Amino acid sequence: MPDITDSPPPAVARDIAALRAHLDQRVPPKQPGQNLLIATWNLRAFASLTREWTASAKASPKRDLRALLAIGEILRRFDVIALQEVKGDLRALRDLMRWLGDDWAFLMTDVTQGASGNDERMAFLYDASRLKPSGLACELVVPQEWLQEVGADALQRQFARTPYAVS
Numbered sequence: 001m002p003d004i005t006d007s008p009p010p011a012v013a014r015d016i017a018a019l020r021a022h023l024d025q026r027v028p029p030k031q032p033g034q035n036l037l038i039a040t041w042n043l044r045a046f047a048s049l050t051r052e053w054t055a056s057a058k059a060s061p062k063r064d065l066r067a068l069l070a071i072g073e074i075l076r077r078f079d080v081i082a083l084q085e086v087k088g089d090l091r092a093l094r095d096l097m098r099w100l101g102d103d104w105a106f107l108m109t110d111v112t113q114g115a116s117g118n119d120e121r122m123a124f125l126y127d128a129s130r131l132k133p134s135g136l137a138c139e140l141v142v143p144q145e146w147l148q149e150v151g152a153d154a155l156q157r158q159f160a161r162t163p164y165a166v167s
Contacts, residue, residue: 004069051064117160
């Protein structure tokens with residue numbers, strides 16, 4: 001079974017080289033002491049993956065190592081990335097972090113349960129050689145007693161996915 005850290009097949013390597021060349025033209029380079037590159041990305045249903053370079057038509061999930069390598073090439077251009085729709089299954093995230101290497105780390109929320117939560121979480125990935133988290137993280141949850149204090153047409157219930165921030 002192929003691994004994300006293996007050398008990709010020639011066709012995949014060509015695709016990734018073309019992506020790299022395109023990104024070189026579109027994303028500014030990291031410049032220590034000069035810039036901080038921030039991104040946000042809603043990676044639809046970022047969970048498991050098929051550990052093949054190119055998933056077959058019948059494979060499930062459809063996300064394969066080729067896709068994960070392309071995602072990694074984009075993400076590593078930035079210093080910190082807020083990822084939405086990271087699911088409870090962390091297989092793709094774990095493989096991605098292994099490919100990004102020891103200079104990369106992440107912080108994430110817990111999974112939001114229930115139908116409206118869709119088993120999703122948010123993750124902040126960051127290049128630890130470029131920044132360090134302060135240790136401060138916050139989540140917006142409105143105290144139950146405040147719900148009665150707001151106007152009748154205002155906040156009726158909590159957020160499906162609570163806002164989350166990290167410093």
